[in-house]
Amino acid sequence: MRIGKRYREGILALILLSVVLPAYSFSAEVVVKSDTIFRFFERDTPSEQDAAVLPGYEYLQIDAGQLDDYGLSFHLYGWGRADFADNDYYDDQTAGELLYGYLQYRQEVNRFSARLGRQNVFEGVANDAIDGLRLSSDLGDYFTLSLYGGQPVGLDSTQGRSGDSIFGGRLAHRFGTQYEIGVSYKEIENDNETAEEKFGVDLSLFLPANLSLFGYSAYNETTGDWAEHSYELRVPIANFLLKPYFQHFSYEDFFGTGANAVNPFRGLATADEELTAYGIDALWQLDAAWTLGGKAKFFEYDEQDSAETYSMMLTWQSEDLTQLGGEIGHTAANDTAGNDYTLVRLFGYCEAMADRLWIDFFSGDLLIAFYDEEIYGEDSSLFISLGAGKRFLNDALSVKLSGDYSQDPYFDDDLRGMLTMSYTYDNR
Amino acid sequence: MANKSLLTTLTLLAVLLLVAACAGLQSRYTLPARHPSAAELTVSPKVCTDCHERGQELAYERYVHTADFGKSHRPEATQGEAVCAMCHQTSFCNDCHATRVELKPSLKNQSETYRSSPHRGDYLSRHRIDGRVDPTSCFRCHGNPKSAQTCARCHG
Numbered sequence: 166m167r168i169g170k171r172y173r174e175g176i177l178a179l180i181l182l183s184v185v186l187p188a189y190s191f192s193a194e195v196v197v198k199s200d201t202i203f204r205f206f207e208r209d210t211p212s213e214q215d216a217a218v219l220p221g222y223e224y225l226q227i228d229a230g231q232l233d234d235y236g237l238s239f240h241l242y243g244w245g246r247a248d249f250a251d252n253d254y255y256d257d258q259t260a261g262e263l264l265y266g267y268l269q270y271r272q273e274v275n276r277f278s279a280r281l282g283r284q285n286v287f288e289g290v291a292n293d294a295i296d297g298l299r300l301s302s303d304l305g306d307y308f309t310l311s312l313y314g315g316q317p318v319g320l321d322s323t324q325g326r327s328g329d330s331i332f333g334g335r336l337a338h339r340f341g342t343q344y345e346i347g348v349s350y351k352e353i354e355n356d357n358e359t360a361e362e363k364f365g366v367d368l369s370l371f372l373p374a375n376l377s378l379f380g381y382s383a384y385n386e387t388t389g390d391w392a393e394h395s396y397e398l399r400v401p402i403a404n405f406l407l408k409p410y411f412q413h414f415s416y417e418d419f420f421g422t423g424a425n426a427v428n429p430f431r432g433l434a435t436a437d438e439e440l441t442a443y444g445i446d447a448l449w450q451l452d453a454a455w456t457l458g459g460k461a462k463f464f465e466y467d468e469q470d471s472a473e474t475y476s477m478m479l480t481w482q483s484e485d486l487t488q489l490g491g492e493i494g495h496t497a498a499n500d501t502a503g504n505d506y507t508l509v510r511l512f513g514y515c516e517a518m519a520d521r522l523w524i525d526f527f528s529g530d531l532l533i534a535f536y537d538e539e540i541y542g543e544d545s546s547l548f549i550s551l552g553a554g555k556r557f558l559n560d561a562l563s564v565k566l567s568g569d570y571s572q573d574p575y576f577d578d579d580l581r582g583m584l585t586m587s588y589t590y591d592n593r
Numbered sequence: 594m595a596n597k598s599l600l601t602t603l604t605l606l607a608v609l610l611l612v613a614a615c616a617g618l619q620s621r622y623t624l625p626a627r628h629p630s631a632a633e634l635t636v637s638p639k640v641c642t643d644c645h646e647r648g649q650e651l652a653y654e655r656y657v658h659t660a661d662f663g664k665s666h667r668p669e670a671t672q673g674e675a676v677c678a679m680c681h682q683t684s685f686c687n688d689c690h691a692t693r694v695e696l697k698p699s700l701k702n703q704s705e706t707y708r709s710s711p712h713r714g715d716y717l718s719r720h721r722i723d724g725r726v727d728p729t730s731c732f733r734c735h736g737n738p739k740s741a742q743t744c745a746r747c748h749g
Contacts, residue, residue: 198684202701222696226684233627242684246695262693265683273623276675285683285690287670292733294693306622318693319737337672342652345672367671371652379668393729397668399655406659414729420736427741429724429748430732442727448659456660464726472726480660484637488707502725510713512706528704532714540718548714552704567703573715583703 194232197590200224206581210253219249233593235273241266265294275303286313288335289349290365290383294318295331309337309347320355320425328357337367345369355424362386375401385418392418408446415439439467456480460494470500476508485516486526505537528552528567539574546573554585563587622650628679638680651676663689663709692740 202222210216223245230238245261248254267282280299286292288311297315304310314332333351349365368380380396397410420426420434444462451457457479464472476494492510499505511531534546552567565585572578631637636644639658645651655669656676670677670686677686689698689710699710712720724731735741741748 200701202696222701224701226682228682231626235626240683242682242687244694260695264687264691264693271626273626276623278675285686287674289671293737317737319739342650347672367668369652369655369668369672375654377652377655381668381671401654408665416728419729420732422736425737427736427738427744429744430728430736430741433728440727440729446661446665448661450659458661474726478660482660482707486707496722496726498722498726502722504722506719506722508719514705514707526704528706530703530706530713534715534719536718540721546715546718550703550706554704565704569703571715574718575715583700585704 193230194228194593195590196226196228196232196593197588198224198226199586199588201586201588203584204581205583206579208254212253216252216254217250218252218254220246220255221249222246230269235271238269238271239267240269276309277302283318286333288313288333289347289351289367289381290363291333291335291349291351293331293351293353297331307338307340309335309339311335317353320353320360328354330354335365342371344371353425358424359387360423360425363392383419385421387423388418388421390415390418392421404450406448406450408448410444410446412442413439414442437468441465454481454483456482464498464501466501472496472498472501483516486514487516489513499537503538504540507535509533523555524553525556525563526554530569534573536574541574543574547571548573561589561591624651624675624679626679630680661709690734692734692743 200223202224204218204220204222206218207215208218225241225243227241228238230236232238241263242265243261243263246255246259248258251258263283265283265285267280267284269281270279271277278299278301281297283294283296284299285294286299291313295313295315295317297313299311299313301309301311312332312334314330316326316329317331320326320329331351331353333349335347335349337345337347339345345368347365347367349367351361351363351365352359353361362385364384364386366380366382368378370378372378377399378396379399381393382391382395383393384390385392391413392415394413395410396412397408400407400409416433416436416438420430422430422434426434442462442464444460447459449457458477460474460476462474474494474496476492478490478492480488480490482488490512493508495505495507497505509532512529514526514528516526528551530548530550532546532548536544536546538544548569548571550567550569552565554563554565556563563586565587566583567585568580568582570580628638638644641653641656645653656673659665688702688708691698694701697712697716699713702708702710720731731744735744
């Protein structure tokens, strides 16, 4: 987690760039969002019992350039943490990470987009953070192509970055709103050794009566077999939406990521296990405010016994973010995981309270879990969180105070507090 | 190895040239760079079909933010990133999908209880069961050396 010298320099360069770049254009739009978080709780450390832990976090997001229109823009998001108590709870007194920082050029014609820098790539088989270049463009009405290449961020902690590379892309064909089919490819090298090589196919098929089918399959070239198949049908009937689905995973091919393999998944790659999961999600939109939902999912394995989960939820939401709801679910996995649990959750978030109270919003969350088999001598968990906030400076600044209490197998009686100050500068 | 790298580079260059050549094939429909916000519309933009009828350009119904959209938007994000980007910066996705962070999503945005943040409450206990039932769901976010650092304290 410690920020290396090279990264510090990179982050500094990106911040400088983000400041300098808008100066080149008077029309530049700039949005800066800052979340400053202070937490306080107690933990046993190697040198002290019930030591106060006082970390402070800063999450900084900068977007500059042509944000509301096509053109050139710059985007940065990262976080840093300082340990103000410095009592050995954290391995390092400071930590941080640049989550993304890239220059982007977009043009309206063909939705062409070029991104250079640290970014997240989500293209078929790729779900990776890279330091590199990504290009994408429509090719006429029927095709879209995206390509990316660079170094994978996920490997920067394994023997440096020399010899690490990632590249791939996705080519999609679509026909209006009838269907879209995409093929994707990704290859990752770790220290000059092929770690992952995957092909993928994704599919959207829009059928009569508003039925639609979505699917995704991934093939592991390194192990030479299919890693995953996931297919879902969406069936809208009046105010109901039914989503039956089917998934199949081969552990050797899904978790087999060669030189990238990490615990606890490394062992699964050598397990001769296959998982088939199927189930249905159902949503009933009672009216504009009320939604009732239910889920049932069944897991079948080649080696282990089966497992299943069921849940129901009911939510009420208004035009703003105000939402109240509850969920109850049960996971039966006694033969697979050696335990079952039932989870109950009640939650609420109320906006626009300033007319009645001094605060602007209030939140609450209650989770209770019951375990069939005790975990460290406890057969249940209790978690409660409460929060309240007030906005200032025409809503540019919000101050939130929240706290949570937990009584569970890992913590007897744990109380934690958090103060969050969020500030947004927006010159648009 | 050197030959493979050269072949890869040449392939990439060839594809880039193809992209450049095909860029002349202009598509008839382009998305706007940004969707008007709720404040600008005075209505919530979460239900696309309230304003948009299904046309030839986009299957709007698939992007409707139903109560479980937070847990089921994988197909939309895979195939329609440009649609998501009209309203959301990547940081919004990172609120849940960033694994190179210390604070778990439900803690960093603790008071935003209306969002489907993963790992709410005492997930340390529940993950012992969920992880055995379906380890593929853990792997999607924690499957590389950097993102598995949160697992490494106990799992080595």
